[in-house]
Amino acid sequence: MKKADIFVTKPTLPPLDEFIPYLRQIWDNKILTNGGPFHQQLEKELCQYLGVEHICLFTNGTLALVTALQALRITGEVITTPYSFVATSHALLWNGIKPVFADIDPNTLNLDPAKIEAAITPQTTAIMPVHCYGHPCDVEAIQKIADNYNLKVIYDAAHAFGVRCHCGSVLNHGDLSVLSFHATKVFNTFEGGAIVCPDAKTKVRIDQLKNFGHVGETVVVAPGINGKMSEFNAALGLLQLKYIDQALARRKEIDLAYRERLKNVIGIACLNDAGEAVANYAYFPILVKEDFPIRRDDLYQKLKDIGIHPRRYFYPLISEFPMYRGLSSAHRDNLPMATAAAQQVLCLPIYPDLEMSVVDEITRFIADQ
C-alpha cells in the first residue's frame, strides 16, 4: 500500500457528532446569519480567549483586511511587506491604495522598522505589517514611527491567533488587527476572519461596513460590503475553541521535535523560537542556506518525490507578481533580505495530528542530503 502523502498542513476538525447539536439548533430556530446567537457568542468567547476588547467576525480574512482599511479611511500609500500571502497587498489594491514595499528583518522575516521611515512620503497614511508565521513584529518600534508621522497601523495578524508578547495579546497592538480562520490556519471556521478593534465605536462602524453600510431598515451610511460570518461558521468556531489549547500543545511538541532534530544539520536554520512570547506554532519554516549540500528547490522536489509536500511560503514575493512588479518599491535592490528569504525558505508540515514518526522521517531525510 502506498503511504498517504503528507501536506504542509491538514485542517483541524472537532468530532463530528459534537457539531450535530449546533446544527440542530440552527435548523430549529432558522437563524442563519446577520449576527445570530452563535455569532454573538463566538465574538464574546473569542474576546475572552484572545484577551482583546472587541472583535468583528467576517466571512474571511481578506474581506476583513479590505474592510479594516475602509473603516480607518486609509488612502494614498501604505507601507507593507512583500514577504506575505498575496492577500495582504491585494486588500490595498481593492481600496485603490498604492502598496509601498519595505524590506524585512532577516532574523524575524517581519517588516524591518528601520526600513519603514525611508519609505514614507507625503502620501503615506498607514503601515500594514504582518506577524509572519505568528512571530510578533517589533510592535513598539512600529508604533513609534506611526506616532511620529501620524500614520495608522493595521496588522495582518492572519498567522497570529492566540499569540502573546510580554504585554498580553499581540492583537492589541496597532489601530486594528486582522485574523483569518481559513481551513489552513491554526484556528479555522472552514472560512472566516475577524477584525480586532480597541473601542466600541470602531466596532459599530466595522459592523456597518460588513453589512452593506446598513444602519437599521432604511438608512445606508457607507458603500459597505457583505462580509458577515454565517451561523454555521460561527457554531463551528465555538466548537473549535473547545479544542484549541489541545491543538496548540500538540503543535508545540512538533515544533520542539523539529528544532531538536535539525539543530546540528549544517546549512539548515530554524527561525528563532518564541522566547518569552506565547507562540502558536502555526508554521515550521526552515532556511536552506548556501552551505547546505543541495539547493532549496532541489530539497523541495526530493521531499515531494517521497510524498512529503512542504511549501515555499513566501515564494514568489508579492512584489514579483504582475500587478505589483512595476512599482518602484518592488525592485529587488530595494528588498534584498526578502529576496534572499524567498529563495531559502521551506515550510515543513506541522499540524496537531502529524505523527512524530513523520517528523523523524522528514528530518532524517534532510540530514541525509
Ligand SMILES: *Cc1c(COP(=O)(O)O)cnc(C)c1O
Ligand atoms: C490566510 C492569509 C490571509 C487571507 O485570509 P483568508 O481568510 O484566506 O481570506 C491574509 N494574509 C495572510 C498573511 C494570510 O496568511
